[in-house]
Amino acid sequence: xxxxxxxxxxxxxxxxxxxxxxxxxxxxxxxxxxxxxxxxxxxxxxxxxxxxxxxxxxxxxxxxxxxxxxxxxxxxxxxxxxxxxxxxxxxxxxxxxxxxxxxxxxxxxxxxxxxxxxxxxxxxxxxxxxxxxxxxxxxxxxxxxxxxxxxxxxxxxxxxxxxxxxxxxxxxxxxxxxxxxxxxxxxxxxxxxxxxxxxxxxxxxxxxxxxxxxxxxxxxxxxxxxxxxxxxxxxxxxxxxxxxxxxxxxxxxxxxxxxxxxxxxxxxxxxxxxxxxxxxxxxxxxxxxxxxxxxxxxxxxxxxxxxxxxxxxxxxxxxxxxxxxxxxxxxxxxxxxxxxxxxxxxxxxxxxxxxxxxxxxxxxxxxxxxxxxxxxxxxxxxxxxxxxxxxxxxxxxxxxxxxxxxxxxxxxxxxxxxxxxxxxxxxxxxxxxxxxxxxxxxxxxxxxxxxxxxxxxxxxxxxxxxxxxxxxxxxxxxxxx
Amino acid sequence: xxxxxxxxxxxxxxxxxxxxxxxxxxxxxxxxxxxxxxxxxxxxxxxxxxxxxxxxxxxxxxxxxxxxxxxxxxxxxxxxxxxxxxxxxxxxxxxxxxxxxxxxxxxxxxxxxxxxxxxxxxxxxxxxxxxxxxxxxxxxxxxxxxxxxxxxxxxxxxxxxxxxxxxxxxxxxxxxxxxxxxxxxxxxxxxxxxxxxxxxxxxxxxxxxxxxxxxxxxxxxxxxxxxxxxxxxxxxxxxxxxxxxxxxxxxxxxxxxxxxxxxxxxxxxxxxxxxxxxxxxxxxxxxxxxxxxxxxxxxxxxxxxxxxxxxxxxxxxxxxxxxxxxxxxxxxxxxxxxxxxxxxxxxxxxxxxxxxxxxxxxxxxxxxxxxxxxxxxxxxxxxxxxxxxxxxxxxxxxxxxxxxxxxxxxxxxxxxxxxxxxxxxxxxxxxxxxxxxxxxxxxxxxxxxxxxxxxxxxxxxxxxxxxxxxxxxxxxxxxxx
Numbered sequence: 001x002x003x004x005x006x007x008x009x010x011x012x013x014x015x016x017x018x019x020x021x022x023x024x025x026x027x028x029x030x031x032x033x034x035x036x037x038x039x040x041x042x043x044x045x046x047x048x049x050x051x052x053x054x055x056x057x058x059x060x061x062x063x064x065x066x067x068x069x070x071x072x073x074x075x076x077x078x079x080x081x082x083x084x085x086x087x088x089x090x091x092x093x094x095x096x097x098x099x100x101x102x103x104x105x106x107x108x109x110x111x112x113x114x115x116x117x118x119x120x121x122x123x124x125x126x127x128x129x130x131x132x133x134x135x136x137x138x139x140x141x142x143x144x145x146x147x148x149x150x151x152x153x154x155x156x157x158x159x160x161x162x163x164x165x166x167x168x169x170x171x172x173x174x175x176x177x178x179x180x181x182x183x184x185x186x187x188x189x190x191x192x193x194x195x196x197x198x199x200x201x202x203x204x205x206x207x208x209x210x211x212x213x214x215x216x217x218x219x220x221x222x223x224x225x226x227x228x229x230x231x232x233x234x235x236x237x238x239x240x241x242x243x244x245x246x247x248x249x250x251x252x253x254x255x256x257x258x259x260x261x262x263x264x265x266x267x268x269x270x271x272x273x274x275x276x277x278x279x280x281x282x283x284x285x286x287x288x289x290x291x292x293x294x295x296x297x298x299x300x301x302x303x304x305x306x307x308x309x310x311x312x313x314x315x316x317x318x319x320x321x322x323x324x325x326x327x328x329x330x331x332x333x334x335x336x337x338x339x340x341x342x343x344x345x346x347x348x349x350x351x352x353x354x355x356x357x358x359x360x361x362x363x364x365x366x367x368x369x370x371x372x373x374x375x376x377x378x379x380x381x382x383x384x385x386x387x388x389x390x391x392x393x394x395x396x397x398x399x400x401x402x403x404x405x406x407x408x409x410x411x412x413x414x415x416x417x418x419x420x421x422x423x424x425x426x427x428x429x430x431x432x433x434x435x436x437x438x439x440x441x442x443x444x445x446x447x448x449x450x451x452x453x454x455x456x457x458x459x460x461x462x463x464x465x466x467x468x469x470x471x472x473x474x475x476x477x478x479x480x481x
Numbered sequence: 482x483x484x485x486x487x488x489x490x491x492x493x494x495x496x497x498x499x500x501x502x503x504x505x506x507x508x509x510x511x512x513x514x515x516x517x518x519x520x521x522x523x524x525x526x527x528x529x530x531x532x533x534x535x536x537x538x539x540x541x542x543x544x545x546x547x548x549x550x551x552x553x554x555x556x557x558x559x560x561x562x563x564x565x566x567x568x569x570x571x572x573x574x575x576x577x578x579x580x581x582x583x584x585x586x587x588x589x590x591x592x593x594x595x596x597x598x599x600x601x602x603x604x605x606x607x608x609x610x611x612x613x614x615x616x617x618x619x620x621x622x623x624x625x626x627x628x629x630x631x632x633x634x635x636x637x638x639x640x641x642x643x644x645x646x647x648x649x650x651x652x653x654x655x656x657x658x659x660x661x662x663x664x665x666x667x668x669x670x671x672x673x674x675x676x677x678x679x680x681x682x683x684x685x686x687x688x689x690x691x692x693x694x695x696x697x698x699x700x701x702x703x704x705x706x707x708x709x710x711x712x713x714x715x716x717x718x719x720x721x722x723x724x725x726x727x728x729x730x731x732x733x734x735x736x737x738x739x740x741x742x743x744x745x746x747x748x749x750x751x752x753x754x755x756x757x758x759x760x761x762x763x764x765x766x767x768x769x770x771x772x773x774x775x776x777x778x779x780x781x782x783x784x785x786x787x788x789x790x791x792x793x794x795x796x797x798x799x800x801x802x803x804x805x806x807x808x809x810x811x812x813x814x815x816x817x818x819x820x821x822x823x824x825x826x827x828x829x830x831x832x833x834x835x836x837x838x839x840x841x842x843x844x845x846x847x848x849x850x851x852x853x854x855x856x857x858x859x860x861x862x863x864x865x866x867x868x869x870x871x872x873x874x875x876x877x878x879x880x881x882x883x884x885x886x887x888x889x890x891x892x893x894x895x896x897x898x899x900x901x902x903x904x905x906x907x908x909x910x911x912x913x914x915x916x917x918x919x920x921x922x923x924x925x926x927x928x929x930x931x932x933x934x935x936x937x938x939x940x941x942x943x944x945x946x947x948x949x950x951x952x953x954x955x956x957x958x959x960x961x962x
Contacts, residue, residue, distance in 0.1 A: 110788065113788050309817070
């Protein structure tokens with residue numbers, strides 16, 4: 001039977017990433033611990049697991065934005081818009097917005113297939129949000145609403161990659177979705193290293209070196225992925241650095257794939273988010289000069305609506321015939337889900353000053369941002385304070401990525417157990433404290449260095465309790481080896 | 482610039498399907514007509530366009546099921562579950578279900594990433610619905626909740642196809658999603674013809690002939706797609722026919738890809754829907770004997786929730802290692818959207834006798850089914866009554882697929898305009914009556930035959946008006962040629 005020993009396509013060249021993506025592996029070890037703790041409570045020296053492994057805000061207590069959920073709820077059940085009692089349960093602001101959205105929908109009941117790019121009025125809302133953010137125009141024709149950023153990234157790879165001879169530049173430490181997607185579409189990932197000593201900045205000479213090596217090896221490098229703010233590295237690029245990157249991609253004829261999903265997660269005063277499109281336009285380059293795809297989603301930032309699978313990509317500087325092909329490929333999955341489309345429009349076109357719910361919306365948004373900023377600072381300081389650990393600032397995104405300078409004896413002990421040293425450390429940490437992190441080897445860190453990725457998502461109270469436990473464990477670990 | 486003349490991967494082997502999928506092309510001609518009619522109202526001899534081209538129920542007036550939308554609305558805004566006023570707007574039934582769903586969710590606020598296969602409790606609901614339908618057990622571990630059936634089909638092709646030497650048997654006339662997906666994943670479609678004279682049934686000797694030809698041509702045929710009820714052909718297979726197919730796939734070692742998305746769209750007394758899994762189990766075959774993937778979605782049937790992108794696949798008879806790989810691939814897009822997951826669980830585990838909202842739910846469901854059945858019969862009779870047109874019964878699904886026996890002069894006139902004869906007919910029909918249908922050449926009909934695909938989705942009142950217009954047009958067309 002084929003199904004029993006299906007020589008799955010992927011086995012040929014599937015990545016050996018044991019700690020891939022939150023939703024899949026990595027989970028297993030933690031699941032076993034969960035089950036054990038459920039069976040015999042009190043069997044461990046900690047009351048619960050602290051989940052610093054998952055980039056999943058709402059699973060860790062982040063509250064959804066009230067306005068977003070009210071609008072969604074009304075659009076799901078448009079009958080509510082005709083009932084007086086609805087005013088007792090929903091803000092006028094949400095009622096007005098929902099009414100506007102429903103009126104722009106095919107069939108006016110929010111369940112029909114939409115255009116494969118997404119509903120026109122919602123794309124207009126996204127485009128106006130982008131224009132307001134950047135100060136440069138954005139056109140709804142260039143917006144594709146998508147089921148989260150991951151679908152958009154997959155679609156881009158599908159379009160760009162023709163064969164294994166096509167390469168795509170990607171940062172290391174990496175976000176494994178990129179390697180997975182490139183491999184699944186039969187291409188070759190061309191990694192470039194971020195500079196840990198330079199605040200995880202991107203050094204053009206290093207990218208150029210990697211590009212040239214790839215070309216010598218016979219690859220046609222077609223695009224460059226830049227993640228800003230960085231995942232898993234948490235940096236926010238400086239404008240100067242961004243300008244260098246734009247110049248480089250323009251000169252080398254590379255499509256820029258700008259992963260900007262953490263644009264609302266910036267925590268430091270001296271850095272601001274600037275989209276790569278804005279930087280390119282500011283340099284005077286228009287769509288005849290450079291091709292840029294920008295990815296965004298409602299999964300992170302203040303929305304944290306991961307499970308809703310909403311996002312968009314803005315595609316600039318592509319030919320009309322290419323855009324037609326992209327629309328055709330998008331149509332193979334018919335259309336992005338309507339709930340995600342609505343959420344994306346709300347996130348990019350939120351309540352404005354003067355709207356009844358503006359103040360509540362801003363308060364909820366700022367609460368989340370300030371709390372994340374505080375946790376980012378607390379965690380980075382805690383890691384930095386440990387002997388044998390260094391940690392760059394968490395300027396943005398939702399991760400600390402501290403480096404552990406492991407003693408030779410620890411490395412030897414890990415080897416004896418057939419583990420990478422950082423996995424060994426992470427397992428010991430989990431075992432002793434219930435703190436779940438992801439070892440850096442899941443992200444292709446620089447050879448000979450060891451890291452852990454720790455989200456800043458657990459609540460402030462949890463982080464407060466977690467830090468002394470982390471310190472205690474780390475000291476005893478370092479003493480042991 | 483790469484983006485400007487991007488030699489898109491797909492151009493190499495992208496299908497030449499001018500009338501692909503509702504959401505994309507075919508639209509264009511109709512869009513132009515819409516714009517024209519908006520600019521100069523009254524310029525045409527018909528007041529509006531009758532959309533028989535799109536399989537998009539809610540865009541054509543099908544109402545969503547109240548219970549479904551109430552539950553969705555509550556799950557989006559769980560704060561409602563804590564308010565007394567909610568009882569004035571929502572049924573107790575929906576409130577209970579929403580509460581149960583929310584309690585089973587990570588973070589209890591319906592916005593977190595879920596397991597890549599979907600939330601366990603919702604998969605349990607789906608599995609119990611399958612077991613109740615079939616009378617054979619179903620396991621939540623075998624259920625993958627997906628963003629509609631199209632994502633599931635794409636994922637299956639990604640798993641099955643290794644190279645162009647891998648073939649997948651698909652019915653002609655085809656549903657173009659299959660050819661698109663197979664080509665996108667680099668495989669080869671191996672078509673087999675359905676028998677128009679045999680009520681669009683599937684003749685095993687024909688499938689066997691195609692399989693053998695493919696093997697002689699050097700292909701490894703790995704799977705067979707069966708669409709039941711049929712799209713675009715509207716047949717419901719007899720159990721005897723289904724048994725033959727199961728025996729054939731088992732003997733030939735083919736994975737059965739059973740597209741069963743129209744399982745709730747059956748309109749004739751003498752045919753019933755039976756899942757292929759049920760037929761296989763009834764024959765005594767278990768998962769050691771045959772591999773079956775069944776696709777279902779909330780887009781059709783009585784739900785009609787196309788834009789919500791909900792669906793599932795049940796994968797039976799695959800090895801554990803293969804299942805692990807499938808989970809890994811599913812995790813690349815992280816998780817299916819939560820709204821779609823919820824809807825799928827509701828459709829498969831609807832209110833039961835004794836639940837407060839059972840009667841209302843059944844009434845809404847039956848209303849939709851009976852009205853569709855009536856329209857199916859009316860349209861098929863109308864087509865059959867026309868000179869030079871023959872039409873099989875519409876036993877299920879949502880399409881009539883009548884054959885037009887075009888006069889030689891019409892074929893010649895079409896050629897002169899560089900069109901296929903059925904496109905020529907469809908354009909003339911649209912032009913004269915505003916009735917939009919899809920020509921059969923979009924579905925790879927048998928050579929030398931001409932068809933149109935006409936959905937049964939416009940409301941009964943619209944169909945009543947449409948039929949005399951159709952007759953009048955057809956007669957004058959036949960007279961002209």
